[in-house]
Amino acid sequence: MSKKKVFVSCDFDNDQMLKDFIIGQARLADSPFEVVDHSLKEAAPEADWPKRARAAIKRSELVLVMVGPQTHRAQGVLKEVALACEEGVPIVQIIGYKDGSYPAVPNAGRLYSWNWDNLKRLLS
Template identity: 35%
Template sequence: MKKRAFISFDIDNDEGAKRMLAGQAKYSDSPFTFKDNSVKKHLTGDWKEKVRRRMDNVDVVIVLCGTKTHTATGIADELSIAKAKKKPYFLLAAYSNKHCTKPTSADVSDKLYNWTWDNLKSLIKGNR
């Protein structure tokens, strides 16, 4: 059974990488499905509550880390929500040829994994 994934990413800097990751969900051997829950514009009211509700319906949170992730407060908040909800998550480097950074809410022990198809499939299955 495919896992439902929430992708947390920096919309200002890494939207192209997120599109590629979401595209991989369409592969016939993909272990995950993806519903685009990203916030395209500022949510009115309590946006964090809206993110919490969106995370209720996922099995895993993928934190897509780019070069400016450490400055993206929305990603830090989304990761904090995932942790509070005890959702399994992992950090995935958006680029193999650039220095990718972790969100400020990441634990020191959180590993930043290289984005390869084999790695992604393994991580989705819980091998981390």
């Protein structure tokens, strides 16, 4: 079975651990997806960051946005979502914390709870 190639977008400054957790789940034997790339640290963005992000998103079959309290305002995430939309790459949003009721990222589709059944269904 071929695994779906996923680009993980997250608010790097506030929720980097969400990226680490989803990468861990991608490594499980029964995972239907693999993480091919993820958000880059944007505090000191390189001049070619948009070009590199676009290339990474184009290599992916889906963009997975890991949503935390401030993700809907994170400039890097907003740019990655815009790039995915421009490239026609589907986007899925997952709430990153069990106790979270956070705003969705604009233009990134419906928000889903983070559980293994949802991941398997959405990312297979």
